[in-house]
Amino acid sequence: xxxxxxxxxxxxxxxxxxxxxLAALERENAELRARLAAGGQPVLVAAAPPAPRExxxxxxAAAAVVLVVLGALLAPxxxxxxxxERTLTDTDRYVATVGPIAADPAxxxxxxxxxxxxxxxxxxxxxxLGTVVDGLEQRGVGPRATDxxxxxxxxxxxxxxxxxxxxxxxxxxxxxxxxAWVQAxxxxxxxxxxxxxxxxxxxxxxxxxxxxxxxxxxxxxLLKQRLVDRGLGVAARIPEVNATFTLLxxxxxxxxxxRYAQVVALGTWLPWISLGLLAAGVLVARHxxxxxxxxxxxxxxxxxxxxxxxxxxxxxxxxxxxxxVLRLDAAEVLFDQVVSFLRxxxxxxxxxxLVVAIVAYLGGSSASARSLRAGAGRGFARLRDYGEGRGxxxxxxxxxxxxxxxxxxxxxxVIAALVLLLAGSPTPGLIIGxxxxxxVLIALLELVARPPRPGDAADDGTxxxxxxxxxxxxxxxxxx
Numbered sequence: 218x219x220x221x222x223x224x225x226x227x228x229x230x231x232x233x234x235x236x237x238x239l240a241a242l243e244r245e246n247a248e249l250r251a252r253l254a255a256g257g258q259p260v261l262v263a264a265a266p267p268a269p270r271e272x273x274x275x276x277x278a279a280a281a282v283v284l285v286v287l288g289a290l291l292a293p294x295x296x297x298x299x300x301x302e303r304t305l306t307d308t309d310r311y312v313a314t315v316g317p318i319a320a321d322p323a324x325x326x327x328x329x330x331x332x333x334x335x336x337x338x339x340x341x342x343x344x345x346l347g348t349v350v351d352g353l354e355q356r357g358v359g360p361r362a363t364d365x366x367x368x369x370x371x372x373x374x375x376x377x378x379x380x381x382x383x384x385x386x387x388x389x390x391x392x393x394x395x396x397a398w399v400q401a402x403x404x405x406x407x408x409x410x411x412x413x414x415x416x417x418x419x420x421x422x423x424x425x426x427x428x429x430x431x432x433x434x435x436x437x438x439l440l441k442q443r444l445v446d447r448g449l450g451v452a453a454r455i456p457e458v459n460a461t462f463t464l465l466x467x468x469x470x471x472x473x474x475x476r477y478a479q480v481v482a483l484g485t486w487l488p489w490i491s492l493g494l495l496a497a498g499v500l501v502a503r504h505x506x507x508x509x510x511x512x513x514x515x516x517x518x519x520x521x522x523x524x525x526x527x528x529x530x531x532x533x534x535x536x537x538x539x540x541x542v543l544r545l546d547a548a549e550v551l552f553d554q555v556v557s558f559l560r561x562x563x564x565x566x567x568x569x570x571l572v573v574a575i576v577a578y579l580g581g582s583s584a585s586a587r588s589l590r591a592g593a594g595r596g597f598a599r600l601r602d603y604g605e606g607r608g609x610x611x612x613x614x615x616x617x618x619x620x621x622x623x624x625x626x627x628x629x630x631v632i633a634a635l636v637l638l639l640a641g642s643p644t645p646g647l648i649i650g651x652x653x654x655x656x657v658l659i660a661l662l663e664l665v666a667r668p669p670r671p672g673d674a675a676d677d678g679t680x681x682x683x684x685x686x687x688x689x690x691x692x693x694x695x696x697x
Contacts, residue, residue, distance in 0.1 A: 277503050284498030285508065288491050289515035293523035295487040296566060300559040302484020305477070308406045310558065312399060315464070318554050319389075319398035327547035328462060329385040332433065332440050335460040336381050340451060377449075384443045388436065397435050405431060433460045464551055506581035513574030520567035527556065527563075561644060568645040569637070572652045597663045611665045618666035625666075629658050 303310050318324050388394055437460060444452035495512045502508035531552055538548050578586055604610065611618070618625060633655040637643055 277501055281498045281502035281508050284494050284501060285512050285515055288494030288498060288512070289519045291487065291491040291494065292516055292519040292566070293526070293563075294483075295491040296520070296523060296562055297559065298480065298483040298487050300484075300556075300562060302481050304555075304558070305410060306481065308403060311406045312403050314555060314558060315402050316399045318551065319395045321550050321554075323544065323546045323550045325386075325389040325394075327544040328433075328436070329382065329389045330544070331460070331462050332385045332388070332436060333378065333382045335433065335437060335458055336385075336440060336444070336452065336455065337378055339455040339458065340377060340381075380447070380449065381440075381444065384447060384449075385440055388440050388443055393439060394436065397439065401431065401435055431462050431464055433462050434458070464555075504582075506577050507583070509577035510574045510581065513570045513572075513577060516570030517567045517574070518570075520563045520570065523563050524560070524567075527559070531556075564645045565643050565648060568648050569643075572648055576652070593660075594663065597660075598668075600664060601667065611667060615665050615667035616669075618662060619668050622662060622666045625662055626659055629655050629662070 304314060305311075434457065437455075437458060441452045441455055495516065499505055499508050499512055534552055535545060535549055538545060579589065580586070633651050636651050637648060640647055
């Protein structure tokens, strides 16, 4: 019969069977789409429940949180330890810290006052007047004249003191004083290290109450010469005196002296431990970009806490010195100058944390970050199309950048990171400038790079995914 084939099957059966199977597949796809649209999940009959994966993910998340929190908590301690270690062991850093103090008017006034007191202790105006009176009496001068001269002891003492003070002011404002101050501190730094080790020193000393003092013998010699040049010859007979000037006074110095080796070890290794904990937290986390944002913000927040603690410590330090020192303004200048590099360091790390958080957010997988990148990509595409529509094209360079855009982007980021890592003393300005330059270069890359055109992937030997037909279920393929 015409309705049967040679093997006895109905010729219309195969098409009808394929149509039925296609219809069944379409119904199943419609059901799956409906479930997904309603927020449900497709049920796989043979799939095992993924219960064992949830505890592992929770464990990774908890470990990441613990590591990031520990790294952020150690960061302020690491910064202080590194600053203390660098100040104690690096002579150039120490001189750069205390050198500018010599030009500050408050310090100059305090040093001039101390020099004046030391010199006046060595000039006995009463003894000088007694010698003069004895000489006049031997020459037969009447007692009325000698009594009047004796009564001039107070005004003469005040006049000599004013004369010495003016000479001391001239000394501390001269270039010779600044040079002597810097050189004395450079030489004294070795004595500082020796003092911290408990070996003592001649130029820098730490008292039992935590006074860090510097010898003024060289500056007194400058003042003696200045007084002699101005006509006060008696200053030449001033003997060599052991006079000091207090740079800092805090009990913490005694603790640092007693634990010098521990301070050096902590300053060397603690920053790396803190950084390693933060990095480990990011690597352990399941969502690395999100954790990197949190780590950067936590690092910046820890530096804010350190800045607040430093401000509180400054207030407590100055309150403790109100009844101890004569020039509180000089103590304030000294404190601010000594911690100046610490403040620069915490600002630098805080800015670095913010930059890392911003970069991680922009490169992350959150919906807002993807939306920002998509919007920027559309804007660059419109600009590129606008230029090409008017004959401005990047040509082969743009095609090459389009094919290797990811490689070029990673290269820019790596170079920026190397600039920061290799910088001897990074600053907030360097970090912000480096981040801005890298951002501008990446933006130019996105603008100049031309997306691959149809056929480009086949030309360079890479498969073109757009030419691959979609997978068709075996049940939907017509039987042969």
